[in-house]
Amino acid sequence: MNTSVDLGGLRLKNPIMSASGTFGYGLEFAPYGDLQKLGAIVVKGLSLQPRSGNPPPRITETPCGMLNAIGLQNVGVEKFLREKLPFLPADKTPVIANLYAQGAGEFAELAAILGDEPKVSALEINISCPNVRCGGVQFGQDPEAAAFVTRQVRRACPDKPLIIKLSPNVTDIRVIARSVQEAGADIISLINTLGGMAVDIHSRKPRLANTVGGLSGPAVKPVALKMVYEVCGVVDIPVIGLGGICSARDALEFIMVGAHAVQIGTANFMRPDLIFDLVDELPVLLAELGVESLEKFRGSLETA
Template sequence: MDLTVTLKGQRRDLTLKNPVLTASGTFGSGLEFAPYGDLAALGGIVVKGLSLRPRQGNAQPRIVETTAGMLNAVGLQNDGVESFLAFKLPHLPWRETAIIANLYATSPEEFRELAARLNSEPGVAALEVNVSCPNVAAGGALFGQDPKLAAAVTRAVREGAPDKHVMVKLSPNVTDIALMARSVEDAGADSISCINTLLGMAVDLPRRRPALANIVGGLSG
C-alpha cells in the first residue's frame, strides 16, 4: 500500500513516505529511540529544537507528570546546531526518512542565520520554525502571539533557507490561531504545524509552591 503524502508548499513541497511523524521535543534527536524500532519506518523525524549555540535549559525540576499529561519547561536545552550536524544527523536515516529540523532563536536575524546554516545540508528535508519562544529584543514578547513578529520570523527563515520546505509550529496560546496561520502563510510559510504545548501550571501542595522551577510550562498529552 502506498502511504506517500506530499505537503504542497508555496516554494518547496515536502514528500513523506507515510504520514507518521514524531513531535519535536518528545523524540530527542531521534537516536535515543533507535534501540526500540526502525527509525527509517517513520514518515519523518522532527528533531528536538536547535539553536545556533548550545543551551543549558531551565533549572530543575522542569518536568512534572499531571493527571492529564505532562508539564515541561525544559528550556530548549540542546548542544547547538553544529554539534547536531556533526554527531547526530549522520547517524539518522536521512536518505530514507525526512529529517525536519526544529529551529529556536530570539530574533528574526538569528532565525535567518540558523536557517541559512541548514539550507545547504542534504540531510535536512525541512525546517520547523518554533515561534513559541521569546523575542528578547521586543522585551520577551512571544513571536507566536504576535502576527507581525511571527511573520517577521517566517520571512527571515524563508530568506535564509530558500531551498527548504518551511513549516511554522503555531502556539495555541493565542486569541485567534487562524490569524496567526494567515500571517505566516502570507510571509512565505509552506505549511503549518499544529500545535505547540498549552500553557499550564501545577502546584506542589506539600511544599506550597509551583512544581516547576520555571513556575509555568507547556502541557502536552
C-alpha cells in the first residue's frame, strides 16, 4: 500500500517521523532499526551556540507519562553540521532541523545557516518549549510574536519547507495556527509538551531541579488529538500530529482527524525500536480496516 505523503512540498515515503528531543540526532537510534525506513528524521533542537541545559534531575516518570526539563541541551549548530549531519542518510530520508533561539534575530540567523545546507530538507521552528527561561513558549503563546518569528525565518530561509511547532499551553491554539500560516509557514506541528510539575512529599521538594517541566506520553494524547483536530479545521496547510502516539492505531487516529503525518516522541524512550515497527504496522492496519489509501483515510472522521 502506498503510504507516501506530500507534506508542504516535502515528500515522505511514509507519515512516520521522529519527534525532536526524543530521538537524539538520529544516529543514537541506528542500532535499533534502519533510519532509511522512516518518513523523516527530526533531530534534537539546535541553537547557535552549545547549551548545557538545565541541572539534574531533568526527567521524572508520571502516571501514563513523563515530565522533562532538559532545557534544550545540544551541541550547537556548527558541531551538528560537522559531526552529526554527515552520518545521517539524508539522501534516503529527509532530515529536518529543529531550531531553538532566544529571539527572532537568532532564529533567522540559525535558519540562514541551516537553509544553506543541502542535507537539511526542512526547518522546524520551536516556539513552544516550556522548559527554558528565554524564548521557547514565549513566542508560541502570542499570535503576533509567533507570526513575527515566522516571517523573520521565512525571509532568512525562503527555499525550504518551514514547520512551526506550536504549544498547547495557550487559550485558543487555532488563533496561533492561523497567525503562523498567514506569516508564511508551510506546515504546522503540534503539540509540544503540556506544562506540569511533580513533587515529593518526603523530601518536600520538586522532582525536577527546574521545578516545572513538560508533560508528554499517553497522558497528553486526548489533548493533542483535540488540538490537531481544531487546527486542521482552520488552516489550509498540512499538519503534523504528535502527543502520546505509541501504536499504529494511535497514529491513524491523528490522521483520521486531519493530520498529514505524525511524530513519535516519548514512546522512543519506552521502546527504541517502536518507531521502525510502526512503519511496517501502519499499512497492515489500513488494510485490515479496508482502507485503500492513506489519502482517503485522512480527515475521514464523522462527527455528525
